[in-house]
Amino acid sequence: MSTSLLGSNRARDGLNMACIVHGITYEELPEQVVIGGGINTNSPRLLDGPRAGGLIELARAGQAVIVTPFTLAGAMAPVTVIGAITQQNAEALAGIVLTQLVGPGSTCRLRRIYFQCGYAHRIPCIRYPGKNPKASLITGQLCRRYQIPFRSSNTNASTSVDAQSAYESEMSLWGAIMGHPNRIAQGGGWLEGGLVASFEKLIIDVEMMQMMAEFVEPLAVTRKLSPSRRCERCNPADTILVRLTPWNGTTVPSIRRWSRTGPTSRTGKRLGVWTRPSGPTPSGNKPSETMSSRPWIRLLWEKLEDYVERRKRELIDADAVLR
Numbered sequence: 493m494s495t496s497l498l499g500s501n502r503a504r505d506g507l508n509m510a511c512i513v514h515g516i517t518y519e520e521l522p523e524q525v526v527i528g529g530g531i532n533t534n535s536p537r538l539l540d541g542p543r544a545g546g547l548i549e550l551a552r553a554g555q556a557v558i559v560t561p562f563t564l565a566g567a568m569a570p571v572t573v574i575g576a577i578t579q580q581n582a583e584a585l586a587g588i589v590l591t592q593l594v595g596p597g598s599t600c601r602l603r604r605i606y607f608q609c610g611y612a613h614r615i616p617c618i619r620y621p622g623k624n625p626k627a628s629l630i631t632g633q634l635c636r637r638y639q640i641p642f643r644s645s646n647t648n649a650s651t652s653v654d655a656q657s658a659y660e661s662e663m664s665l666w667g668a669i670m671g672h673p674n675r676i677a678q679g680g681g682w683l684e685g686g687l688v689a690s691f692e693k694l695i696i697d698v699e700m701m702q703m704m705a706e707f708v709e710p711l712a713v714t715r716k717l718s719p720s721r722r723c724e725r726c727n728p729a730d731t732i733l734v735r736l737t738p739w740n741g742t743t744v745p746s747i748r749r750w751s752r753t754g755p756t757s758r759t760g761k762r763l764g765v766w767t768r769p770s771g772p773t774p775s776g777n778k779p780s781e782t783m784s785s786r787p788w789i790r791l792l793w794e795k796l797e798d799y800v801e802r803r804k805r806e807l808i809d810a811d812a813v814l815r
Contacts, residue, residue: 497529497546497557505803507553512795521553525599528556533583535561535568544590551591556599558643559587565623573623577630588640601674602635603643625667632671644668645678646697649685653692657683661697669704676701 493513495506510527511518529550531543539547550557561580563569569576584602591600628644635642646664650657661682668676680697681689 493527495527495529495550497531497543497550499542500545500549501807503529503546503549507549507555509796509799510555512799513792518553521555522595523554525554525556528558528599528601530558530560530603531587532560532562533587535563535583536579537583539583539587539590547587547591548594551595551598551600554595554598556601557587557591558601558603559584559591560603573626573630577627577634580631581634585638601641601643602631602638603645603677622663625663625670628664628667628671628673630671632673636672641674642671643675643677644671644673646676646680646682646701647678647686648682651684651688653683653690653696657693658696658700661693662700665700665704669708 493510495510496502506527506529507521508518511521514524514526516524516526527550529546531539531547534540534543547557547559561583563576563580565571565573565576569579588600588602591598624647632642632644644667646661646668648657648660648664650660665676665679678686679701681691681694682697683690683693
């Protein structure tokens with residue numbers, strides 16, 4: 493769960509609603525982390541009142557805070573990677589130190605957003621695949637130095653699900669993985685620098701993250717999995733694949749068969765995966781039935797709706813930003 497930190501009132505409302513969901517009192521919050529919130533700094537070198545108020549409210553309750561400097565190299569930060577990372581590091585540490593002054597020992601994480609500024613149109617630009625991975629790698633090294641959890645992301649600037657979107661996301665994921673993040677958020681579905689969410693791109697990103705996860709999985713070398721056993725069961729110059737491995741054929745058709753049956757693009761195939769009817773959950777229920785068929789969930793929604801309506805009435809004539 494996460495809450496808005498744009499003002500202490502919003503942060504406090506998020507904390508109260510988290511208490512309703514978890515069935516605890518406000519005073520019990522410091523004993524367990526049940527919610528978090530992210531805050532962007534006002535780059536360059538500023539953390540304004542509403543953002544600081546939300547950060548203080550969450551840290552005082554002992555909840556997780558994610559400090560995220562948002563820097564556009566060449567506009568809100570130096571144009572070089574090292575210059576932008578230096579500024580990001582200073583801004584992030586300022587916010588993290590503030591959380592520890594308010595709530596010593598409270599959970600905090602660091603996340604960085606590094607974009608180049610497109611000078612032609614004066615907009616954020618992620619079309620520099622080599623710079624963003626470097627920023628992720630350097631930030632991860634700094635976080636390990638400070639012993640702070642690191643949150644990274646998967647970004648691209650392509651306007652469609654094409655080769656550009658794939659290689660930009662691949663480079664973003666590669667830099668994130670090399671930076672050893674504790675979490676990769678916004679990992680799927682990005683297009684146009686995050687302005688568009690694509691279902692087809694989400695499926696492709698999930699496939700890429702699965703490949704990344706498989707790549708970083710350590711190899712298990714045990715006596716049971718020793719390759720010598722398979723080699724001993726196969727004669728010299730024989731084929732291990734045919735003799736020992738079950739072979740059910742491949743799901744990738746040849747170019748002739750693919751053309752003859754009607755060529756389908758990768759985007760079309762991923763859309764089919766997304767729109768495919770979902771099967772039952774492990775409990776035997778369909779996803780739509782799982783939430784609505786449980787009485788305690790309906791009761792929880794009623795409590796949350798009552799709280800929201802009460803707060804709306806209280807805030808009609810009040811300053812809802814920072815008090």
